[in-house]
Amino acid sequence: MIDYDVLIEKFKSIIKENGLKYTKQRELILKFLYEHDDHFTPEELNSELKKIYPDENIGIATIYRTLTLLEDSGIVTSISFGTQGKKYEFGLKKHHDHLVCVKCSKIIEFYDETIEKKQLEIAKKFEFQMTDHTMKIIGICKNCQKKQ
Numbered sequence: 183m184i185d186y187d188v189l190i191e192k193f194k195s196i197i198k199e200n201g202l203k204y205t206k207q208r209e210l211i212l213k214f215l216y217e218h219d220d221h222f223t224p225e226e227l228n229s230e231l232k233k234i235y236p237d238e239n240i241g242i243a244t245i246y247r248t249l250t251l252l253e254d255s256g257i258v259t260s261i262s263f264g265t266q267g268k269k270y271e272f273g274l275k276k277h278h279d280h281l282v283c284v285k286c287s288k289i290i291e292f293y294d295e296t297i298e299k300k301q302l303e304i305a306k307k308f309e310f311q312m313t314d315h316t317m318k319i320i321g322i323c324k325n326c327q328k329k330q
């Protein structure tokens with residue numbers, strides 16, 4: 183995992199490149215994602231940040247804008263769960279794939295060596311230079327199946 187200081191330097195230069203101002207609020211959004219190994223909607227981030235930093239006044243608009251900036255620069259990745267929205271997670275960590283529940287929007291992470299290898303084989307077969315992939319299994323989680 184990337185060092186926090188290195189990450190902040192990277193973030194500072196991205197903000198500068200985009201002609202924006204570096205603010206503590208923006209940093210706190212990134213810090214939260216860096217420290218929490220999970221997936222959050224902008225609204226969830228908003229309420230979590232309000233709990234931790236009640237005096238900081240980080241608005242939802244700032245959260246949206248910062249997430250877009252972070253995603254465009256590859257620091258954060260998002261997983262969409264249908265029409266309901268997107269969840270964000272810190273992107274510079276070990277590669278993994280996701281199972282997404284369409285009922286409760288729960289996201290489960292997994293890593294499978296066979297799938298990873300197979301994708302490389304397919305890319306090779308098409309003489310395709312693979313730089314990344316996303317793999318998302320969509321369905322209904324165990325909990326939600328019980329409620330049906």
Ligand SMILES: [Zn+2]
Pocket residue numbers: 283284285286287288322323324325326
């Ligand atoms: Zn569910």
Ligand SMILES: [Zn+2]
Pocket residue numbers: 221271278279280291
């Ligand atoms: Zn994930």
